[in-house]
Amino acid sequence: MRGIISANFQTATLPELDKGLPGPNRRAIEWGESVKISTATFLASSPDLASCPESALPEFAFIGRSNVGKSSLINMLARRKDLAKVSGTPGKTRLINFFTINGDWTLVDLPGYGYAKVSRNERGDFSAFVAAYLRGRANLRGTFVLIDSRLGPQKLDLEFVRWMVGCGLAFVLVFTKADKVAGATAQKNIAAFAARMREISGDAPEVLLTSSKLGLGRQEILATIAAALADWS
Ligand SMILES: Nc1nc2c(ncn2[C@@H]2O[C@H](COP(=O)(O)OP(=O)(O)O)[C@@H](O)[C@H]2O)c(=O)[nH]1
Numbered sequence: 001m002r003g004i005i006s007a008n009f010q011t012a013t014l015p016e017l018d019k020g021l022p023g024p025n026r027r028a029i030e031w032g033e034s035v036k037i038s039t040a041t042f043l044a045s046s047p048d049l050a051s052c053p054e055s056a057l058p059e060f061a062f063i064g065r066s067n068v069g070k071s072s073l074i075n076m077l078a079r080r081k082d083l084a085k086v087s088g089t090p091g092k093t094r095l096i097n098f099f100t101i102n103g104d105w106t107l108v109d110l111p112g113y114g115y116a117k118v119s120r121n122e123r124g125d126f127s128a129f130v131a132a133y134l135r136g137r138a139n140l141r142g143t144f145v146l147i148d149s150r151l152g153p154q155k156l157d158l159e160f161v162r163w164m165v166g167c168g169l170a171f172v173l174v175f176t177k178a179d180k181v182a183g184a185t186a187q188k189n190i191a192a193f194a195a196r197m198r199e200i201s202g203d204a205p206e207v208l209l210t211s212s213k214l215g216l217g218r219q220e221i222l223a224t225i226a227a228a229l230a231d232w233s
Pocket residue numbers: 064065066067068069070071072073085086087088090091093112176177178179180210211212213214
């Protein structure tokens with residue numbers, strides 16, 4: 001999946017961000033405006049790959065550590081408060097949740113990885129379950145790996161992206177909770193993660209900065225999805 005490299009890592013609201021954007025980001029926003037989400041409906045919750053709904057619709061998945069903001073991001077994209085369940089208790093979402101957008105494509109809220117209070121055995125099951133989905137879902141057209149912008153590179157996230165790269169699975173890195181961190185700190189954390197990514201894959205990752213609270217990054221994610229939909233239609 002082709003994504004958009006975001007050069008503006010400052011914490012800003014979308015209108016502010018829109019002013020000072022370099023060319024590629026401005027294009028991303030223009031494309032994004034052509035992808036409107038008019039309907040978003042819950043489709044299914046699945047405990048394993050075998051029970052995932054059979055669907056030929058293009059699918060876009062969100063993955064990351066528990067509490068990183070996957071469900072909040074899906075709600076922000078859909079502009080719906082309670083489409084995906086946002087939990088104050090990390091590790092609660094143990095199912096793959098599917099949401100149909102415009103009757104035409106699907107957003108997927110994957111279970112979080114690496115929640116410390118989940119037993120080792122259970123965590124292994126989650127990983128296997130998520131791994132089976134990411135490797136085996138035929139209609140998966142894009143994966144967004146969410147990383148907390150407040151933190152420097154974390155072992156669990158690096159292990160996960162290393163696994164993705166090893167499997168040959170493409171993804172866009174989405175840094176979350178930009179409203180909770182100084183712009184310079186987010187920028188430093190993103191640069192540090194990007195440097196580790198270059199070691200892992202030999203390539204610069206596609207990176208977006210988001211805040212579900214502010215709506216930051218919404219158009220860029222929708223533009224990334226639009227580009228993937230255009231590629232495959
Ligand atoms: N301030 C702020 N809080 C967020 C943001 N995204 C998520 N959160 C909060 O982080 C917690 C975990 O979010 P959730 O979406 O359930 O994470 P998930 O476990 O990855 O699905 C919740 O308390 C959210 O309200 C954000 O962009 N800004």
